[in-house]
Amino acid sequence: MSWTYATLLALLAVLLALSWSPEAESAAVPSSTGSAKDPQGPLKKIFMKEADASNFFSKRSRRGAKSQDENNAEQRLILAADKRKRDFHEEKRNEFESFAEEENDEQDERSRESTEQWRKFHYDGMYPPQE
Template sequence: MTWTPPVLLSLLAALLILAARFGAEGAAVKKDKVDEKVAADPQGSARRIFMHESDASNFFKRRGRRSVTSQNELMAEYRQRLAADENRREYNEEQRTEYENYMEEVRDEQAERTRETTEQWREFHYDGLYPSYHRYYK
């Protein structure tokens, strides 16, 4: 039962706040030019949102799915397509050069390791009787 007074107190406070809020909106308000405009134009906000049927049909006739696009629109789309192709080409070229550089480094490291192991093998197995491997006879 210790929770009852705080809950009732908070509900009472909320009720007072709501009553004061709605009571302030319901207070006497002067009639000014805004009310005159609303009275003169009963569809004020609706007129700003919706358009007349004839305007809507003309809009859709002009911009239908099968309507002819203007030359400026075609050129703008073409420029966008060219720019996208150029960006894609540059990106692919950059990725290719990065991969080629990486593979060249990997091949160089592998060749160096192979050369070192081969050299160590030759030094270990060379008995001094034969010339080294890289000399040729005429």
């Protein structure tokens, strides 16, 4: 039991140390052109302020209605996927029907052959053989 308490205490200490470290405030890639706090050039386009970053996803979640072109494109994709599914299942059904028909024909042929052999074997000469 003491091991679990010791492990829990160690994990809690690491968590507190990480949360109080200055690196936990923001993540940035160190650059050789300037400090990470004040990026210049192309880095300025990549990184944004903390306030803007916190609002980014909330703004993105309130997306406006889709345009008619977007709806049409999405519907075309759905219809194309449905057509591919229908074609696939139709092809599988045709393959199965062909297989079942061949199996049925083979079974009928075996049955006919065995019936014919039985008739030849049991022919008593009184009636003409059926062919």
